Amino acid sequence: MATPMGNLMDPAAVPPADLGGKIRSWRDFPYWLLGIAAILGWIAYLVTTEERYENAWDRIIPGLRITIETTIYAFGIALVIGLIAGLGRISRNVVVKNLATFYIEVIRGVPILVLIITVAFVVVPYAAENFGFENNSVDPKWRAIIALALIYGAYLAEVFRAGIQSIPKGQTEAGRALGMTPGQTMRRIVLPQAVRNMTPAIGNDAIAMVKDTSLLSVLAVNEITQNSRKYVATSFDSRGTYPILFAVYLTLTVTLSLLLSWYRRRFGLDDNG
């Protein structure tokens, strides 16, 4: 019944590479992970031994907190939006269904960078004015969070839709035949199974969002990319700065990937309990 959900939606939702599965022969060993570890180790060595890299590191790292915080808030909100829009997409109510589809298609039809600047400089100011706030009362970090949440809400809506539709119709029928309401059937029977199938796709979107926080530099949010660019603008030391930025993102995403892989082994498809 629970099928491996490699095909939930687009190629971007293919499960992350299997990190640290059962190693049965020399063929199964994750050599690529060694390669990544080597790059990271080398850059760590440079940072601790050469002043040029150390200076850049000192300027970049204060932004790490904002990068991570922004991702967590934005992804949390995106999950809620995604669930609502995903349910809306499969609603039998024509109005609800079309509203959800409209939102998803608009977001999917515009580049992320364009969405970020439009939401931050057009949508949020208009909304703020209409709710009686000053035009500039929403700080850039929250504009960024709102923008990312709206964008990923649409992506996650498709993940939720596909996840819910992957559950056989018989499950809903069994719940309804027992007298459960549509809401009870969704919450207690369909969603718990769907979410389990969706964890690879959700994890991929979380990793993608970490990377997309780099686009927030256009909003002058002091995350790590913005810090790097500001430092290069004064030091002119691109070669000493960007490799560190590169390594920080790689560390974040590979760590997240490993965590997801561990999580799936621990709670995922291997264990229906």
Place this chain on the structure above:
Amino acid sequence: MAKAQPALPAPGPQMVIIENLHKRFDAVTAVDGVSLTVETGQVVVIVGPSGSGKSTVLRCINLLETPSAGNVWVDGMHVNANKTDLNAVRAEVGMVFQGFNLFPHLTALENVMLAQRLVRGRDKTEAKEIAFAQLMRVGIPEKADVYPRHLSGGQQQRVAIARSLAMNPRVMLFDEPTSALDPEVINEVLDVMLKLASEGMTMVVVTHEMGFARRAGNQLVMMDGGRIVEQGVPDEIFANPREERTRAFFAKILSH
């Protein structure tokens, strides 16, 4: 097991009344004017070739399908009236599916407990007690804490029967309950159904198991092309089918 019921019980209160039922799916007419009455305590067995509309009739009783025309009553409740509380009706009508449809993320016991708590509003202790008693009734109390994927098809289907019974339904619907099972486990499910019949449960059963129909059925209904071709006491129809369609059908399924 001996015959579960006298062949024709005295007409009692009517549990299910189906009146001139029609069901169309777009261009296809699945059910084309079926009327059928199920007395309380009766076992009605519906047979017929695939596509004859027998499952659709069953699914119209608890409104998994909405009738296109006609009426259905269950124990005095007009099922397909607009003002009827659908969930209340369904709570009184148990249904067993061909594919079991157990909830794979819940243990056998939790499968049997869920609707009791959500629909019947029973507290955890009570629901658990009843669930365990029902698993005893179907003969697998030792599988209470096992997840469905670790159960055989026969065991899964028995848990599904327990799940329905725990709601104290007034009538049980069986939609080809043994069609997805390996031959060697069919009997463990049929035994449970025979036991229910002998306890006086009102049952409507769509099946190809003629042995079950003979032993437990009070009424045999032969369907073809969305209509009832012939109905009556199982033994009489088996011995002496009046309609050519019935004869041809029996010849096909009994010949090997």
